[in-house]
Amino acid sequence: MAKITKVDIFMIDLKPKVKRVDAIQSFVSQETPFVRITDEDGQVGLGYTYTIGQGGGAIMSLLRETLVPQLIGREAEEIERIWRDLLFSTHATAVGAITSLALAAIDTALWDLRCKRAKLPLHVMLGGAKDSVPMYTTEGGWLHKETEELVADALEAQAKGFHGSKVKIGKPHLNEDRERLAAVRKAVGPNYEIMVDANQSLSRAEATRRAHMLEELDIAWFEEPLPADDVLEHVGLAAASTVPIAVGESMYSVSQFKDYLVSGGAAIVQVDVARVGGITPWMKVAHMAEAHNVPVCPHFLMELHVALVCAIPNAPWLEYIPQLDGLTKTPMRMEQGRAFASTEPGLGIDWDMEALDALKIDGLSASFGA
Structure with missing residues (x-):
């Protein structure tokens, strides 16, 4: 196993290439927060989540202020334990969309990392x-x-x-x-x-x-x-x-x-x-x-x-x-x-990291750990 040493977060805003309208809303943008987790061996996992046009900033705030700081020093392979600990640390805001969406960005990054360490597709x-x-x-x-x-x-x-x-x-x-x-x-x-x-x-x-x-x-x-x-x-x-x-x-x-x-x-x-x-x-x-x-x-x-x-x-x-x-x-x-x-x-x-970097929203990125 390997401990988490660094976590980076950022968000991009995707504009749909076609008009998307249903009975209750129109899709004008897709706010997409990312979490990048690095372990002590240098392996990296990248996860993400999304909202339909609203709430992305709230997800980033929850990641930055509450969830991501808890990851540094944790064993990256203990995905179930991490998920459960993070859920209960946000007990006052769960069950809810913002909390679940924020957890998903972390959880998908951890699974990406686990699969890369094991050299297996998801x-x-x-x-x-x-x-x-x-x-x-x-x-x-x-x-x-x-x-x-x-x-x-x-x-x-x-x-x-x-x-x-x-x-x-x-x-x-x-x-x-x-x-x-x-x-x-x-x-x-x-x-x-x-x-x-x-x-x-x-x-x-x-x-x-x-x-x-x-x-x-x-x-x-x-x-x-x-x-x-x-x-x-x-x-x-x-x-x-x-x-x-x-x-x-x-x-x-x-x-x-x-x-x-x-x-x-x-x-x-x-x-x-x-x-x-x-x-x-x-x-x-x-x-x-x-x-x-x-x-x-x-x-x-x-x-x-x-x-x-x-x-x-x-x-x-x-x-x-x-x-x-x-x-x-x-x-x-x-x-x-x-x-x-x-x-x-x-x-x-x-992922095309250069394309992601070009779309990062200013003021929302943050880094934790070494």
Whole structure:
């Protein structure tokens, strides 16, 4: 083992290359905090987290003032102990988004470091269930797009080998959502999956109405129909719908997923490695979902999630939303609609450090230790 001797933190702000609009928000920027951990042997692990346009400064403050100073001198291999100690040191702000997102930046850096020391890729270190996974695309299904654009994007994705497309829903009237989805279904045929996402925008009554409409179009899943913290309403909706209910991207602890799984409120778990607090809790959720015979289809961060979904047996999909274009020297490998986990030691993300340095936000960087 080797002790942590130095930790650096910095943040960049990524601007999406395409317009991204759903039923509750527009993605104008992606604030991305980084944590770089160096051990006494000189090995380095780089981890990261993100917010959609807001809260990045709060994460950096929590890292700088509370979490990172506790890392110096710790054994880097004791990831579970470190994660638990950091969680309880922020007891007054947990469970919560800012705390979980900050923990994730540290936890992913520690796993990157562990894998590099062991000379193993992350998906092998965590189990090595497979080396690739089918992808579905969300990048062309945003709510602001006209029906003709949705159809064209789905057909293009299908031609490229993608196995499905996600379409955002939540238009003012049900018939608007129906018209858009029906056009896509007619274009792609019966064997191409269509997922839908309401981004927590509906009431229980409206979600039930739309669930019946989605059944007619053979929709693969109904994502975030209701506010994510309302487990009981999801349980009721799931009982009334033959379309699988998918939740998880807006949940921030292992226990929240437990409540959904035990109660039957989720047929698909969409745990986000950043929002749940890192790889350590992500794997706990994944194994818990497997015990309930529920698939894991994570939200966003495809360049990191590809290794995690390839580590476990119950992850049938990876969501395609490009995030790190221009920040890596080698992109995630994709062939015929499948994503392949990197065989390089670490998280599998080939960072372009010069590109990251050029995007650092002034005044937020800090260093600790030697």
